[in-house]
Amino acid sequence: MTDASAPTDLSPAERAKRAAAARALNYVETGMTLGLGTGSTADWMVRLLAERMKAEGLRVIGVPTSTRTAAQASALGIPLSTLDDAGWLDLTIDGADEFDDARRLIKGGGGALLQEKIVAAASDRMVVITDPSKHVERLGAFPLPVEVVRFGHETTARLIARVLDEHGLGGRRIALRGGPSGAFVSDEGHHILDLHLGAIPEPERLNTALNVVPGVVETGLFCGIASAIVVGYEDGTARVIGEQ
Numbered sequence: 001m002t003d004a005s006a007p008t009d010l011s012p013a014e015r016a017k018r019a020a021a022a023r024a025l026n027y028v029e030t031g032m033t034l035g036l037g038t039g040s041t042a043d044w045m046v047r048l049l050a051e052r053m054k055a056e057g058l059r060v061i062g063v064p065t066s067t068r069t070a071a072q073a074s075a076l077g078i079p080l081s082t083l084d085d086a087g088w089l090d091l092t093i094d095g096a097d098e099f100d101d102a103r104r105l106i107k108g109g110g111g112a113l114l115q116e117k118i119v120a121a122a123s124d125r126m127v128v129i130t131d132p133s134k135h136v137e138r139l140g141a142f143p144l145p146v147e148v149v150r151f152g153h154e155t156t157a158r159l160i161a162r163v164l165d166e167h168g169l170g171g172r173r174i175a176l177r178g179g180p181s182g183a184f185v186s187d188e189g190h191h192i193l194d195l196h197l198g199a200i201p202e203p204e205r206l207n208t209a210l211n212v213v214p215g216v217v218e219t220g221l222f223c224g225i226a227s228a229i230v231v232g233y234e235d236g237t238a239r240v241i242g243e244q
């Protein structure tokens with residue numbers, strides 16, 4: 001169903017993101033503790049959530065997955081908690097950079113993958129909000145973000161290259177995320193290596209192998225975590241893959 005309340009001046013891409021976010025809010029019930037994702041699609045979800053809280057008296061407590069989302073949510077008046085104070089969450093709603101038919105994801109384009117994974121893992125359900133441009137047959141066209149400690153990060157990259165070799169992904173480019181002003185630093189004070197893999201033959205196996213490399217904190221591969229994927233479309237409709 002299209003959303004008649006959607007602003008008419010949005011670009012097609014923003015309409016799709018908004019549609020996914022609006023549909024995902026159907027999972028939210030009053031009294032829930034809710035993980036709040038990071039990124040431009042999650043941004044819509046936080047905005048629409050705040051609107052519903054004001055308009056309908058919906059009560060939730062949010063656990064943000066980044067300083068960016070924390071700032072947005074508190075500016076909009078959403079009550080927040082830390083993950084440890086909340087303990088366990090009813091639901092997390094977050095975006096993704098890629099998803100496949102097995103509901104596996106690549107996340108971390110916005111650099112918040114570590115907190116996003118911890119929060120999602122501590123939730124009864126993770127609902128992903130996305131659009132058709134992120135659907136892939138095989139994960140890996142989007143460079144895989146891997147969060148690493150700053151100490152010895154070039155050595156960690158070499159150790160990762162060895163793992164890639166063993167997984168039939170030898171010679172792939174590994175880039176330290178950053179720009180002219182220096183390397184990107186995550187909310188937890190780490191760097192991110194973007195692995196340009198093209199296609200990942202066995203995401204679960206690669207995730208396990210990367211996570212035991214000394215210096216690796218976490219990967220952006222989310223396997224077996226998302227319970228539903230809400231795909232929003234430019235016409236304002238949305239479709240759910242997985243748990244309704």
Ligand SMILES: O=C(CO)[C@H](O)[C@H](O)COP(=O)(O)O
Nearest residue numbers: 039040041095108109110112
């Ligand atoms: O994983 C993320 C941040 O770390 C984001 O959810 C992902 O990058 C998608 O962002 P967007 O909705 O802006 O496309």
